[in-house]
Amino acid sequence: xxxxxxxxxxxxxxxxxxxxxxxxxxxxxxxxxxxxxxxxxxxxxxxxxxxxxxxxxxxxxxxxxxxxxxxxxxxxxxxxxxxxxxxxxxxxxxxxxxxxxxxxxxxxxxxxxxxxxxxxxxxxxxxxxxxxxxxxxxxxxxxxxxxxxxxxxxxxxxxxxxxxxxxxxxxxxxxxxxxxxxxxxxxxxxxxxxxxxxxxxxxxxxxxxxxxxxxxxxxxxxxxxxxxxxxxxxxxxxxxxxxxxxxxxxxxxxxxxxxxxxxxxxxxxxxxxxxxxxxxxxxxxxxxxxxxxxxxxxxxxxxxxxxxxxxxxxxxxxxxxxxxxxxxxxxxxxxxxxxxxxxxxxxxxxxxxxxxxxxxxxxxxxxxxxxxxxxxxxxxxxxxxxxxxxxxxxxxxxxxxxxxxxxxxxxxxxxxxx
Amino acid sequence: xxxxxxxxxxxxxxxxxxxxxxxxxxxxxxxxxxxxxxxxxxxxxxxxxxxxxxxxxxxxxxxxxxxxxxxxxxxxxxxxxxxxxxxxxxxxxxxxxxxxxxxxxxxxxxxxxxxxxxxxxxxxxxxxxxxxxxxxxxxxxxxxxxxxxxxxxxxxxxxxxxxxxxxxxxxxxxxxxxxxxxxxxxxxxxxxxxxxxxxxxxxxxxxxxxxxxxxxxxxxxxxxxxxxxxxxxxxxxxxxxxxxxxxxxxxxxxxxxxxxxxxxxxxxxxxxxxxxxxxxxxxxxxxxxxxxxxxxxxxxxxxxxxxxxxxxxxxxxxxxxxxxxxxxxxxxxxxxxxxxxxxxxxxxxxxxxxxxxxxxxxxxxxxxxxxxxxxxxxxxxxxxxxxxxxxxxxxxxxxxxxxxxxxxxxxxxxxxxx
Numbered sequence: 001x002x003x004x005x006x007x008x009x010x011x012x013x014x015x016x017x018x019x020x021x022x023x024x025x026x027x028x029x030x031x032x033x034x035x036x037x038x039x040x041x042x043x044x045x046x047x048x049x050x051x052x053x054x055x056x057x058x059x060x061x062x063x064x065x066x067x068x069x070x071x072x073x074x075x076x077x078x079x080x081x082x083x084x085x086x087x088x089x090x091x092x093x094x095x096x097x098x099x100x101x102x103x104x105x106x107x108x109x110x111x112x113x114x115x116x117x118x119x120x121x122x123x124x125x126x127x128x129x130x131x132x133x134x135x136x137x138x139x140x141x142x143x144x145x146x147x148x149x150x151x152x153x154x155x156x157x158x159x160x161x162x163x164x165x166x167x168x169x170x171x172x173x174x175x176x177x178x179x180x181x182x183x184x185x186x187x188x189x190x191x192x193x194x195x196x197x198x199x200x201x202x203x204x205x206x207x208x209x210x211x212x213x214x215x216x217x218x219x220x221x222x223x224x225x226x227x228x229x230x231x232x233x234x235x236x237x238x239x240x241x242x243x244x245x246x247x248x249x250x251x252x253x254x255x256x257x258x259x260x261x262x263x264x265x266x267x268x269x270x271x272x273x274x275x276x277x278x279x280x281x282x283x284x285x286x287x288x289x290x291x292x293x294x295x296x297x298x299x300x301x302x303x304x305x306x307x308x309x310x311x312x313x314x315x316x317x318x319x320x321x322x323x324x325x326x327x328x329x330x331x332x333x334x335x336x337x338x339x340x341x342x343x344x345x346x347x348x349x350x351x352x353x354x355x356x357x358x359x360x361x362x363x364x365x366x367x368x369x370x371x372x373x374x375x376x377x378x379x380x381x382x383x384x385x386x387x388x389x390x391x392x393x394x395x396x397x398x399x400x401x402x403x404x405x406x407x408x409x410x411x412x413x414x415x416x417x418x
Numbered sequence: 419x420x421x422x423x424x425x426x427x428x429x430x431x432x433x434x435x436x437x438x439x440x441x442x443x444x445x446x447x448x449x450x451x452x453x454x455x456x457x458x459x460x461x462x463x464x465x466x467x468x469x470x471x472x473x474x475x476x477x478x479x480x481x482x483x484x485x486x487x488x489x490x491x492x493x494x495x496x497x498x499x500x501x502x503x504x505x506x507x508x509x510x511x512x513x514x515x516x517x518x519x520x521x522x523x524x525x526x527x528x529x530x531x532x533x534x535x536x537x538x539x540x541x542x543x544x545x546x547x548x549x550x551x552x553x554x555x556x557x558x559x560x561x562x563x564x565x566x567x568x569x570x571x572x573x574x575x576x577x578x579x580x581x582x583x584x585x586x587x588x589x590x591x592x593x594x595x596x597x598x599x600x601x602x603x604x605x606x607x608x609x610x611x612x613x614x615x616x617x618x619x620x621x622x623x624x625x626x627x628x629x630x631x632x633x634x635x636x637x638x639x640x641x642x643x644x645x646x647x648x649x650x651x652x653x654x655x656x657x658x659x660x661x662x663x664x665x666x667x668x669x670x671x672x673x674x675x676x677x678x679x680x681x682x683x684x685x686x687x688x689x690x691x692x693x694x695x696x697x698x699x700x701x702x703x704x705x706x707x708x709x710x711x712x713x714x715x716x717x718x719x720x721x722x723x724x725x726x727x728x729x730x731x732x733x734x735x736x737x738x739x740x741x742x743x744x745x746x747x748x749x750x751x752x753x754x755x756x757x758x759x760x761x762x763x764x765x766x767x768x769x770x771x772x773x774x775x776x777x778x779x780x781x782x783x784x785x786x787x788x789x790x791x792x793x794x795x796x797x798x799x800x801x802x803x804x805x806x807x808x809x810x811x812x813x814x815x816x817x818x819x820x821x822x823x824x825x826x827x828x829x830x831x832x833x834x835x836x
Contacts, residue, residue: 017458019448020634023441026463030437040435042470045444045461052460059477216438280705280726286712287698287705290726294704297780297813305732308698308708308724310717314766318723318736348732362715395715 005065005149005176006041007033010056012071012081013155016045025070025160032164036173037181037229038066048072053084061148066172071155073138075117081152082125082141089143091127098132099124099139106137128152131167135159140167149175179230182240186247188254189221189263189408196222200250211243219397220404221254221263256411263407264292270414271302276351278410280306281319281344283331284358284374288403305348309340319343332357332369334377334386341379352380352414354406358389360398374402378409385413423483423567423594424459425451428474430489430499431573434463443488443578450582454591455599455647456484466490471502479566484590489573491556493535499570500543500559507561509545516550517542517557524555549585553577558585567593597648600658604665606672607639607681607826614640618668629661637815638822639672639681674829681825682710688832689720689770696828697766698724699737699758701749702776702792706821723766727758737761750775750787752795752804759797770798770832772824776807778816792820796827803831 009029015021026043033040041064046052048071060067072081086093100122107114121137124130131140131151136159143150149172153163172178188196193215197204204213210231216223226247228240248255257266271278280289290306293299309315312326320343321336329335340355358374365371372392378385387409391401427447433439444461451458459482464470466489478485490499504511518540525532539555542548549558549569554577561568567590571581590596606614611633615622622631628649634641644665646658666673675684689696698707708724711717727733730744738761739754747753758773776792783789790810796803805827809819 016445017448017461018452019445019450022445023461027434027437027440030435032437034436041465042474043435043463047459056460279732282705282708285709286717286721287700287708287724287726288712290700290705291703291709294706294726294728295814295817299704300728300782303704304729305736306705306724306726307736308705308712308726310712311722314697314723317767318725318765347736349735364718396713399713 003176004037004039004178005172006063007038007066007068008041008060008064009043010053010060010067010069011043011045011155012048012053012069013045014047014078016071017047025155025157028157028161029068029164032169035181035183036169037178038172048078048080050080050084050087053081054088057088057150061145061150065148065176067148067150068168069150069152070160073121073152073154075115075121075137082123085128085141085143085150085152086125089125089127089145091125093123094126096122096124096130096139099130102132102134102139103137105134131163133159133163135162142167142171144175180236181230182228182237184226184240184244185259186224186226186244186251186255187221187257187259187261187263187266188224188251189256189404189411190254191222193217193222196224196251196254200247203246203250207243208239211240219401220408224251253412256408263404263411265296267407267411267414268293268296268299268302270411271352272298274414274417276414277302277304277349279304279344279348279350279353280406281340281353281355282306282308283310283315283340283356284360285356285399285403285406286310288399289354289356289406292403292407304350307344307347315340319347330369332359332373332375334375334388337375337377338379338384338386341377342384345379352378352410354378354410356402356406358398358402360395360402361392362395372398374398374405376402376406376409378413380413380415382415383413385409421594422455422457422596423590424481425456425484425486426459426478426482427461428471428478428485428487429461429463429573430466430471430487431463432465434489435465443573443575446575446579447486447582450587453599453601454587455596456590466496466498468498468502468505471499472506475506475568479563479568483566483594485566485568486586487568487570488578491539491570491572493533493539493555500541503546503559503561503568503570504543507543507545507563509543511541512544514540514542514548514557517548520550520552520557521555523552549581551577551581553580560585560589562593598654599648600646600655602644602658602662603677604642604644604662604669604673605639605675605677605679605681605684606642606669607674607822607829608672609640611635611640614642614669614672618665621664621668625661626657629658637819638826642669671830674826681822681829683714685825685829685832686711686714686717686720688829690716692832692835694769694832695720695722695767697722697762697768697771698824699762699771699773700724700726701728701733701758701774702778703774703817703821703824704728706817707772707774707824710821710825722768725762725765733758737765748787750777750791750793752793752806755793755795756797756802756804759795760802763797770796770828772796772828774820774824776816776820778813778820779810780813790816792816792823794820794824794827796831798831798833800833801831803827 046056128141138154140163141152211228214225287308315321321339337355344353355377361371374389464474546559556572558581559570632643705726725736733739739757755773762771773795779789792807
């Protein structure tokens with residue numbers, strides 16, 4: 001049998017219906033299933049009541065050949081999923097020794113006493129193929145019921161991801177003999193979807209029938225994902241890769257990474273490779289650029305520090321901005337951000353620095369400088385570059401957008417050697 | 419008719435199934451519906467194909483008396499919802515003048531030319547009660563089909579929220595004569611759910627039958643929500659409020675705000691009220707505390723700046739930490755964070771400062787100071803207070819937890835006058 005099964009996701013838990021928890025599992029599962037060429041037909045969130053779970057299972061099997069469930073596998077009385085599935089498949093629970101050992105290992109690692117309720121988690125319906133969970137106490141379960149596959153996983157995101165990656169995705173590919181599929185992701189920044197589409201229209205038009213480009217926009221840029229599906233011919237990966245060099249050339253200035261690499265990590269890798277250190281001088285972004293950069297593990301190798309100069313006094317004393325500049329041009333001006341960036345280099349002792357000043361809103365705007373007016377500057381040993389940006393989609397998005405623009409400004413001007 | 423209808427949510431759009439967008443709308447709707455005493459029975463995400471939408475509507479009306487839809491109302495060919503609903507309710511589209519004027523006003527505000535496709539957005543099925551949207555181009559639609567209410571709203575979160583708040587929630591309360599319900603939210607920080615539950619067990623036990631307390635934990639604290647449902651007696655709000663003074667007394671040290679106020683905003687209000695200015699000196703948090711504080715509109719009134727001292731050199735030069743302290747005790751030590759906090763006060767010219775230094779991981783740990791070791795210090799004109807925290811749930815959560823702990827440390831020690 002080789003065909004592409006339809007997939008449904010059922011997320012189980014009152015906390016989803018009450019809005020106490022946002023369901024991020026489904027989106028992650030949708031992405032990962034998409035990578036192996038499977039499509040989700042429906043996602044349903046239901047209460048952790050037996051009759052609701054059974055109804056959802058009955059409905060899903062009418063529409064799909066794969067039903068993936070998350071949630072309801074914890075050790076407490078609220079967690080019904082396993083018992084509901086045992087009854088649904090007419091199967092008794094029995095102890096699964098390898099999962100008991102996994103549970104024991106988890107408790108040993110955290111040096112906590114194991115309770116009887118946790119021991120009970122290793123009892124699974126006889127009808128299932130157990131999926132061992134080495135990062136949590138609830139094993140997964142795989143049921144094959146007349147050609148429809150049902151999989152039950154814990155709702156804790158990192159446990160679900162572990163089970164999906166280790167067991168579920170490979171088993172689905174094997175079971176359904178899912179045709180091969182290959183992807184390449186090119187991350188761009190600084191241009192919108194329609195501009196990029198125009199730039200690469202001719203390249204896109206010449207793609208073979210089994211290759212398709214997806215535009216995945218985010219705040220500040222677009223991820224491009226090229227997908228090659230099976231055409232019965234060999235070397236799918238190689239043929240996909242062969243399409244990339246002309247694409248790279250066309251989007252060169254906007255391309256910052258290949259694969260799932262965020263901008264701050266791509267910039268960090270450039271700094272590390274070139275042996276450069278960096279710092280920031282932030283007014284309107286209020287530390288957001290530093291926060292992004294230091295979110296990357298190992299960033300202390302190139303990120304030395306920041307001066308968040310929200311008040312003008314701090315701009316003068318900690319960054320050496322001239323009081324006359326602030327008086328003449330104001331804090332939100334090309335002159336001020338240039339001095340901020342140059343001051344950050346001197347005061348923090350870094351090779352390159354980026355500075356921001358602007359009006360994030362909702363207050364603080366004027367006729368001359370309305371909310372959404374931003375100045376950015378980049379400085380290294382050879383040059384200082386300033387840029388004005390106008391963007392206003394509310395305080396939070398403004399800060400996020402300018403943070404991304406500042407990281408991109410550094411990426412664009414970073415010298416190749418220190 | 420006065421009863422509590424079951425609600426279903428249907429979110430429409432391939433981008434949800436492919437995992438390109440995380441569905442945050444449903445959680446928000448679940449929370450808001452909960453506040454007026456309505457419960458969601460199921461949430462379903464389906465493709466923007468006509469047959470999938472119709473199937474979802476047919477299924478939902480079997481289970482619920484209210485079906486809330488989001489998505490598929492944009493101006494492009496992909497956006498089918500309105501046409502599907504017109505056919506589903508056997509109703510033709512006609513121009514709804516007030517919505518046309520709303521659309522025109524939106525384009526006038528952004529100074530952009532209005533296209534024919536946008537004009538088309540003001541055509542609505544005759545069978546619906548239009549719900550005017552003054553913040554976007556897609557009006558909402560309310561259908562009453564034999565006692566089942568169907569509502570269609572745009573998927574853009576702020577447009578959906580606008581329609582829910584302005585039209586849908588009040589109309590549902592009126593239509594179903596939903597019994598009155600009252601809530602009070604008390605925000606606590608610094609103690610877990612089980613500790614709080616023990617502290618307030620006696621108070622909770624004496625609550626009248628129509629009042630219930632919910633524990634809503636988040637990273638670092640717990641939101642307590644007291645809900646009073648209708649018992650046929652008058653003055654429900656007053657009786658709810660009357661329960662609060664003893665609760666406030668029991669959780670006093672952990673209570674930082676009432677209502678939906680985040681910690682950084684609560685701290686900001688305290689600083690403003692007391693006429694105090696604040697700054698931060700951040701090593702392991704890398705600017706995250708400053709970023710949180712400056713996310714609050716108007717924070718420039720009390721937040722002056724930060725020194726993010728990731729490198730030891732920056733700790734010495736910008737904060738005045740003694741090199742001998744760093745040599746003797748290391749960067750992650752009580753001595754260092756005390757000097758960082760005191761240095762931040764001097765160098766930034768602020769009344770109060772908070773400092774952090776620790777090992778966020780995954781690398782950088784040692785036997786003596788493993789990943790998850792953090793030191794925090796608070797300083798004002800009268801005292802410096804240091805605190806050690808051990809917490810390790812991965813780099814991102816570690817940074818988030820320590821950021822919250824640092825804000826709380828300031829809240830706990832802030833002097834009542836400057």
